[in-house]
Amino acid sequence: MRSFRKFLAVSWMFSITGVALAQQADFSASVPNFTVENVAGAAKAVNFQTEMFTADDGAKYVGVTATNGMKFLAEPTACQKPNHVECYGLAIYAVFDGFKPTLEGANTFNKKRAFTKAYVDGTQAVLTRYEIADFGIPIGNIASDLVNFAGVTEQFKTFLTSGALTVSLPPAYKTTDGSALLGYRTGGPDAGEPSLDRFQAHGNYVNRR
Numbered sequence: 001m002r003s004f005r006k007f008l009a010v011s012w013m014f015s016i017t018g019v020a021l022a023q024q025a026d027f028s029a030s031v032p033n034f035t036v037e038n039v040a041g042a043a044k045a046v047n048f049q050t051e052m053f054t055a056d057d058g059a060k061y062v063g064v065t066a067t068n069g070m071k072f073l074a075e076p077t078a079c080q081k082p083n084h085v086e087c088y089g090l091a092i093y094a095v096f097d098g099f100k101p102t103l104e105g106a107n108t109f110n111k112k113r114a115f116t117k118a119y120v121d122g123t124q125a126v127l128t129r130y131e132i133a134d135f136g137i138p139i140g141n142i143a144s145d146l147v148n149f150a151g152v153t154e155q156f157k158t159f160l161t162s163g164a165l166t167v168s169l170p171p172a173y174k175t176t177d178g179s180a181l182l183g184y185r186t187g188g189p190d191a192g193e194p195s196l197d198r199f200q201a202h203g204n205y206v207n208r209r
Contacts, residue, residue, distance in 0.1 A: 027140025033133050034076040034090045034142075036060040042142035043074075048150070053202065058084050061198060063205050066150035070094065070157070071205045072127075073198055074146070088133050092146070094153045095196065096125040097206045099160055109159055116152050121196060127156045157207055 027045070031038045040050040040062050049065040061075035072094035076087030101109065106118045106125075116129045129149050131137070 027143060028138055030136045030138045031133070031142075032086075032136050034087045034131075034137075036062050036076065038139065039074050039076065039090065039142060039146075042139050043146050045139070046143050046147055048146065053198075055198065058082065060084060063202055064146065064150075065205075066146075066153075068150055068154050070150045070153040071207055072149065072153060073202070073205060075198070077130075078132075090131040090133070090142075090145075091128065092131070092149050093126060093128040093196070094149075094156070095206050096127075096157060096160055097208045099125065099209070101125055101160060105159075109156060113152055113155075116149065116156075118156060124196075125156075125160060126196065127153055153207070161209065 036052045040052055043050045043062065043064050047067055051063040052060065053063060054060050059075065059079070061073050063071070063073055065071050072092060074090060074092045076084070076089070077091050078089035079085060079087035101118065101120060103120065106120055109118045110116075116127055118125065118127050120126075127149075129145070129152075131142075131145055
């Protein structure tokens with residue numbers, strides 16, 4: 001129990017330390033579900049940079065660059081089709097290029113962090129988090145989740161770079177844009193699974209060594 005309380009304290013530290021909040025943001029205001037607009041707005045409220053994208057199937061998602069340099073995508077999921085509205089889930093996911101943890105390494109990382117999931121997908125390492133807003137969610141909670149994820153993403157990169165329980169990939173797997181490493185996941189984002197093929201079109205959001 002003590003270690004879990006310590007983890008919560010560290011998570012809260014990520015949410016409030018080193019992030020300049022935009023004073024005009026109303027963090028107590030709630031939204032009924034997730035949209036790229038309110039996700040991007042929450043990210044900008046903590047001075048993260050954002051870009052909004054639309055996939056060929058009409059799904060929308062946000063590219064996020066955190067103040068600590070970590071990059072990830074945030075995609076509203078569990079949406080009403082065909083217009084991808086009323087999305088009650090949010091898949092947040094980061095991809096790391098050029099090395100991957102072993103299964104043992106991913107499990108070691110996961111044991112210490114209850115709110116994210118690290119796994120190996122093909123030749124890449126992935127960190128994910130999934131949020132729900134079945135009965136609405138405050139803007140401040142979205143912002144806090146993004147800040148927390150950025151902090152854990154930085155920890156995961158440090159874990160991978162340290163070489164602890166990792167396997168470095170041969171040079172043939174390393175590309176300048178990441179396109180050769182991406183697109184292995186077949187599960188659709190509306191099922192709650194992050195769609196890793198998004199990174200094929202946006203290799204600049206892949207975290208590298």
